[in-house]
Amino acid sequence: MFVIFLFNAIRFSTTFMFGCTGETITEKGGNLNLGIPGIMCVGAVGGCIGESIYLKSLSDISRINPFLAVLIPILFAMLFSGALGMLYCFLTVTLRCNQNVTGLAITTFGVGFTNFFITLVDRTNFNVASKSFTKFFPIQDASNWFVKLFLSYGVMVYLAVIIAIIAAIILNKTRLGLNLKAVGENPATADAAGISVTAYKYGATGIGSAIAGLGGLFYIMDYLNGSWEYSIDAMGWLAIALVIFSIWRPNWGILGSILFGALYIAPSYLNVSFSQKELLKMIPYIVTIFVLIVSSIRNKKENQPPASLGLSYFREERY
Amino acid sequence: MKSTEKSAREPFFQIVKRDNLVWWKAWLIRAAAVISAFLVCGIVSVILTKRGFGSFYVSLFKGVFQTERRIWNLFQNISLLLCISLAVTPAFKMRFWNIGAEGQALVGALASAAIVVYFGGKVPEALLLVMMFGAAVAASVIWAVIPALFKAQWNTNETLFTLMMNYVAKSLVAYFINVWVTSGSGVLGVLKFGHFPAIGGYAYLLNIIIVAVLTVLVYMYLKKTKHGYEVSVVGESLNTARYVGINVKKVIIRTMVLTGVLCGIAGLLLVAGTSHTVATNTVGGRGFTAILVSWLAKFNPLYMILTSFMVVFLQQGAAQVATDYRLSNAFPDIIIGMFFFFIIACEFFANYSIKFRLAKKEKKA
Numbered sequence: 001m002f003v004i005f006l007f008n009a010i011r012f013s014t015t016f017m018f019g020c021t022g023e024t025i026t027e028k029g030g031n032l033n034l035g036i037p038g039i040m041c042v043g044a045v046g047g048c049i050g051e052s053i054y055l056k057s058l059s060d061i062s063r064i065n066p067f068l069a070v071l072i073p074i075l076f077a078m079l080f081s082g083a084l085g086m087l088y089c090f091l092t093v094t095l096r097c098n099q100n101v102t103g104l105a106i107t108t109f110g111v112g113f114t115n116f117f118i119t120l121v122d123r124t125n126f127n128v129a130s131k132s133f134t135k136f137f138p139i140q141d142a143s144n145w146f147v148k149l150f151l152s153y154g155v156m157v158y159l160a161v162i163i164a165i166i167a168a169i170i171l172n173k174t175r176l177g178l179n180l181k182a183v184g185e186n187p188a189t190a191d192a193a194g195i196s197v198t199a200y201k202y203g204a205t206g207i208g209s210a211i212a213g214l215g216g217l218f219y220i221m222d223y224l225n226g227s228w229e230y231s232i233d234a235m236g237w238l239a240i241a242l243v244i245f246s247i248w249r250p251n252w253g254i255l256g257s258i259l260f261g262a263l264y265i266a267p268s269y270l271n272v273s274f275s276q277k278e279l280l281k282m283i284p285y286i287v288t289i290f291v292l293i294v295s296s297i298r299n300k301k302e303n304q305p306p307a308s309l310g311l312s313y314f315r316e317e318r319y
Numbered sequence: 320m321k322s323t324e325k326s327a328r329e330p331f332f333q334i335v336k337r338d339n340l341v342w343w344k345a346w347l348i349r350a351a352a353v354i355s356a357f358l359v360c361g362i363v364s365v366i367l368t369k370r371g372f373g374s375f376y377v378s379l380f381k382g383v384f385q386t387e388r389r390i391w392n393l394f395q396n397i398s399l400l401l402c403i404s405l406a407v408t409p410a411f412k413m414r415f416w417n418i419g420a421e422g423q424a425l426v427g428a429l430a431s432a433a434i435v436v437y438f439g440g441k442v443p444e445a446l447l448l449v450m451m452f453g454a455a456v457a458a459s460v461i462w463a464v465i466p467a468l469f470k471a472q473w474n475t476n477e478t479l480f481t482l483m484m485n486y487v488a489k490s491l492v493a494y495f496i497n498v499w500v501t502s503g504s505g506v507l508g509v510l511k512f513g514h515f516p517a518i519g520g521y522a523y524l525l526n527i528i529i530v531a532v533l534t535v536l537v538y539m540y541l542k543k544t545k546h547g548y549e550v551s552v553v554g555e556s557l558n559t560a561r562y563v564g565i566n567v568k569k570v571i572i573r574t575m576v577l578t579g580v581l582c583g584i585a586g587l588l589l590v591a592g593t594s595h596t597v598a599t600n601t602v603g604g605r606g607f608t609a610i611l612v613s614w615l616a617k618f619n620p621l622y623m624i625l626t627s628f629m630v631v632f633l634q635q636g637a638a639q640v641a642t643d644y645r646l647s648n649a650f651p652d653i654i655i656g657m658f659f660f661f662i663i664a665c666e667f668f669a670n671y672s673i674k675f676r677l678a679k680k681e682k683k684a
Contacts, residue, residue, distance in 0.1 A: 034418070034476065034482075093682075095667035096667060096670075096671070097663045097664075099664055100418060100478065101610060101611055104610060105656055105660060106656075107607075108383055108607070108652055108655055108656045109655075109656020109657065109659070109660070111649070111652060112651070112652020112653040112654075112655070113649075113652075114651045115647060115648075116367075116649040116650055131595055200340065201597065201639070212671075237482070240482070267559050273497075273498045275494050275495075276494075278490050278493035278494040279490065279492045279499055280476070282487050282490040282491070285486045285490075288483050289480060289483045289484070290488075292476060292479055292483070293473070293480075296473045296474060296475035298554075305479075308462055308480065309476075314336065316335070316336060317336065
């Protein structure tokens with residue numbers, strides 16, 4: 001029972017993990033992208049469009065190639081969500097618009113776009129295609145707890161962990177990451193040091209959005225086995241909460257995601273009433289608020305949000 | 320030789336901040352943005368629906384103005400959106416990014432609904448309305464002041480804090496509905512008590528009057544009072560505010576109390592004036608839309624009448640387009656989203672001008 005709970009928590013947490021890693025990279029560059037919920041939705045619908053195109057190109061469903069059935073939706077999801085991230089970047093970096101306002105508009109648009117176009121996507125045989133997502137390792141021994149907990153997930157679960165670890169290494173160990181953090185902390189100083197603020201912001205937001213979009217795709221194709229649900233934007237807001245919870249560290253984000261996943265699905269495993277379930281759903285947000293407060297009270301430099309988070313940078317302006 | 324080297328290094332164009340744009344030019348830019356937004360929305364709807372270009376606008380206007388009921392709906396929706404926009408404006412003016420108006424209004428609605436559930440029918444209707452008002456304002460003020468206290472004391476990031484409070488509020492509403500509705504349906508039906516009186520037979524008139532009065536009051540507060548001035552100074556420069564002896568902590572908390580009061584009133588209007596019930600989506604995203612409305616109006620309450628009108632007009636009109644063409648009900652969101660992009664982008668052209676290198680050279684010659 002506990003193994004199954006943990007298995008489901010880890011599986012569910014992947015949605016958050018993608019969103020959290022993507023948003024962390026974005027925020028490290030000083031952009032508070034509140035469009036992440038919309039971008040995750042668009043990633044999901046983009047992936048579905050890609051999958052639909054691939055499935056239509058097959059003469060027969062039994063000739064499905066599992067590798068392509070996963071790769072094509074992933075590329076489509078990254079393309080769609082990356083494009084929306086670029087739109088956000090164009091508005092906030094090039095046109096220097098307010099980030100909060102732009103992000104909320106992106107979310108409005110992204111959710112609308114998704115809910116509109118998903119009704120037009122032909123989703124026949126998606127349950128078959130989703131099997132390519134959920135099976136990765138050939139061993140599927142459900143009785144062995146080790147196999148169940150570590151080896152029985154779909155490919156995107158491992159992908160999420162790998163991306164989070166790579167992001168953590170790049171942010172903390174490489175010059176690229178150092179430069180990006182410099183842009184997020186103080187763009188004027190970074191600019192003076194010869195770092196292209198615009199390029200870093202575009203790169204971080206674009207890549208971050210593309211990664212976040214995979215979260216939406218995972219939720220639909222793996223967690224829901226190819227059926228649709230209009231609740232991806234709620235996951236997106238939780239992913240933003242998770243960035244704070246993990247104090248802007250992708251490697252902590254992995255553990256944070258699993259914790260959030262566990263908290264999210266816990267109510268259905270506990271024997272509690274409907275009303276108590278609703279109260280339990282509050283916990284991830286309250287925990288996040290708690291982390292936010294504690295980190296601001298302790299005021300340790302390494303645990304703070306990037307200093308220029310949410311501010312547009314204009315070289316000729318004095319601060 | 321030297322000059323070619325210089326021009327090679329000079330960027331092709333340069334972005335320069337405008338100091339003071341003549342007011343009519345700024346409005347011309349915004350009007351152009353609104354018109355192009357409308358045109359693009361029309362084009363997109365043609366692509367999506369494969370119908371004539373004009374029929375989109377016909378449906379749009381019909382959806383808003385065709386019947387008396389729709390016009391009342393328009394004004395009712397404007398008044399609600401405007402009320403929440405008014406609530407967030409003073410805080411934005413001091414650069415306190417409160418994106419939790421959704422939750423703040425929702426707890427106000429929840430508190431007034433709670434009063435109806437527990438006291439409805441047991442006390443006179445007038446007293447009930449007063450109690451609802453008190454409860455809604457108290458609940459919203461608490462919700463708004465918690466992030467403000469932490470911001471003032473420890474500089475806790477208010478954007479993220481208020482965002483999280485939204486979802487706590489939603490869970491709280493879901494919890495109380497499940498407590499009150501024992502059938503387990505999770506839907507609180509229409510409440511029988513605590514309705515606003517229909518003035519002259521018009522159910523929404525009181526809502527509209529209240530918000531109209533509030534608009535003028537908030538305008539006066541921001542423009543004519545010492546409090547409003549202090550808010551502007553804190554927004555412009557924290558250091559200046561400290562230097563001239565403004566108690567910044569006090570201003571932050573006081574302004575968020577005001578936000579709470581206005582959100583509480585919005586919650587009351589939602590329960591007593593409009594929907595007569597409460598659900599997790601009672602506020603319906605208005606808390607987020609209000610941010611855009613307020614920002615587009617440059618935090619001026621009088622302009623906000625205009626911007627909230629535009630937003631509600633598009634929402635209601637696009638909803639009609641969706642029904643007429645049998646599109647998904649997500650269609651208005653696409654239209655609104657695109658509309659916002661245009662308006663947001665146009666602020667760049669109002670604040671900055673682009674100077675091309677070529678133009679400069681010609682001048683020299």
